[in-house]
Amino acid sequence: MTALQNFGANLSFTPRAFFVPETEADVLEILDAYRGRNIRVIGRLHSWSGAPAGEDVVLDLCRLNSVEATTMPEGVRARVGAGCQIKRVLEELERQANVTLPTLGLITEQAIAGAISTGTHGSGKHSLSHYMSEIRVATYDPATGEPVIRTITEGPDLAAARCSLGCLGVIVSVGFLCRLPYNVEEHFERCDALDEVLTLEVSYPLQQFFLVPWNWKFWVQCRRETVAPRSLLASLYRLYFFATLDISFHVLLTFLQQYLRSRRLTKFFYRRVLPWTVIRGWKVVDRSQEMLIMEHELFRHIEIEVFVTRSRLAESLGYVRGLLEWCDGDRSGLDETRQQQLRELGLSAELEAGCGAYLHHYPICVRRVQPDETWISMAAGGDEDWYALSFISYARPDERAGFFQFAELLARSMAGLFDARPHWGKWCPIEGETARRLYPELETFRTICDQADPDGRFRNAFVRQRIFGEAGQSRAENTGGLQPPVAGQ
Template sequence: MIDHSAHAPSARRTNWAGNITFGAKQLHTPASVAELQDLVAAGTAVRALGTGHSFNTVADTSGSLISVAGLPRSIEIDGEARTATVSAGLRFGELTDALHRAGFALHNMGSLPHISVAGACATGTHGSGVGNRSLAGAVRALELVTADGHLVTLRRGEPDFDGAVVSLGALGVVTRLTLDLVPAFDVQQWVYEAFPQDRLLARFDEVMSEAYSVSLFTGWHGGPVDQVWLKRKVGDDGPRTAPDQWHGATLASGPRHPVPGVAAEHCTRQQGVPGPWYARLPHFRLEFTPSNGDELQSEYFVARHDAVAAYEALDRVRDRFAPLLQIGEIRTVAGDGLWLSPAQGRDSVAFHFTWVPDTAAVMPALRAIEEALAPFAARPHWGKVFTTGPGALRELYPHYADFEGLTTRFDPAGTFRNDFLAHHFPRTH
């Protein structure tokens, strides 16, 4: 991941995958909130930069990039309220151990613990589980520096809050977030292989509900699903054993990586070995970089009740995208009320695609996928590669116009606007 700490070289100008070269003239890493306020107030084109794990230009600007990784790092746990207030530049993997030692956990984790808390929430990055909301769903309050340099705090239940959590950096630079916590728990993880496709389609909801988090990995080759990753909470009765056969799939004989042929050393512990939530819910371990960034990613969310029909629609056009895939993943996310969350208003299934690093070749594949999923009102992940235009997005998000109004009110001069926002949220007045 990109290191934007005070000691990092300021010349780094690409995202993690290397497919985006930032157009910013400067990269600032302020050491205090006061310094950040001065930088924002003096700027005319400013964008916040997290760990750089977005695959499009959502974080780009022609002016100044500002990383909050250099702000004082803090984790303030309120055991009675079951919350943690954390500095926005922290990566998830940097706060989980402290939470666990205090007896608490986050309700969900993404595939990577390497991503920043603020960046993940701002783009609707999610995690998995039929009963688990996205990472942004845990936000109870957020503090941000607005375009005039003022420090503003928004809390759950206030009028602007639901539009401000997943905000794509359009309202300001987030400095701190307060997150809901749950009691700490342990998880066991198993991998099954060669899951028959007909079993999946006949029992989709049952399959996806059989563990705290379930991930399906497929190369979309028309045969069985390559792998099923089951992440089960350890209950009061202690660790469980797993059968050799599960819905026609076979228990893996050893650790597995989601991408065929790749060694599993970077993956979180499998084969049913119990471990704390933060060491099992992600797919990859914090102490390793999961790949060299040689990939592109896309992801689309549909209502969970449309999952089987959407799967079948993709399967009919798999020859148009499968040759460019490294792997595909299918997960569930519980619905929420955040305006720009891809799971807003509906329990969702996310179809994820990890591509070879060839943008020109991937674009026609994206169009085929978006055409296939159009009948299901598929919402793209804001931080990944997609071609869905502003007209379609307006129809996909009931609060699209509300968000436009919120950005105009918070940032009338467009200090935080960039080409990405101008394209997807064009101001017509």
């Protein structure tokens, strides 16, 4: 039996059967041999939720990694094997047809099917799921019960397949319209208020920004597409970014969090040291796949991310600051009105237990995502842009009790106060009834899943509890094998 563990080391499971199929025909043979069993698929396991976990039959599709770019009247279309990592997709699209992906997330380590299945996104555009125009799924024919490959290209089923958490079957390939390569101009600015940040967004629609804890200023990566050529100093800028922000910053944070464990030094770093490490106003132009990604996979961490609409962004960030101060032990962080609202949400015990239990030690990353044409991606529906607020911890896997306590309080309170949606692929502690309220089209998605997979063969504990609202499971089952946040963890 093969033991599997995710990138964050908070998810581990040992399936009864584990396969690495070479071809789509192999996938169908496995479905045939294990009909009646529960089947799940893993990508690169760069997820912190229980979405990929499977206790029965698990498939790793890393060998289904073909990339085929075809020139059509409407442009270049790509069909990509489900297990292909995004970094290879980028390389092959450029080599074969001098095109690129329609959007990019922060990392390129993920398998493309895993990325779309959980709603992976970048900043300033729709999520990657939104752009999928063809999804091919290995499943059982509801009429005959035989394994088949179903091609989904339109209608409500496509909206479901674009972000499905594996509920429709085994994705074997995805198809989408590519775009021409493009350059991105970037520079850093510091802002004292959110209004300044949003004003910059008009000129820099691809920007992402950071709310810096204990300093409470905003650092903005001002980004926009440009027809300007690659800067002469682009390589030097990438070296500076990699050495300073991707490496040195994270090494220092890891040292502060895992070894010194000093609240005073952490706050001193953000208030006095960090501002000197960021060069403001250095405008550099480089290729999109260089500018829009970071090397977050180099350091193990855990993360929760919540999505709010633009109209609720300002109040949400104000609440985040107050909650972080409260969790650091400052009871003035949340006024009596806000405390009463949390009590009315049934969070009295969590509120009291969280006071003084956690020091947040990483900048809150905020990214804008345009509404998706999907049923359950975090940016699904509505006519407002969504903003993803990301909270990262570099605590050791056995020292995350404070983070889990904070993350659960954050997710439950922001869902109640601001209708915030936690990212399906990150730490996701919401319950089924909460999901039903947050996603107006959840019933549509459930109906499509029931029609395609009436016996629920492609569901695990995580999706049964969160998507289909099934109760009666233990906490460990609810998280799909995640280590529960008990004392000492």
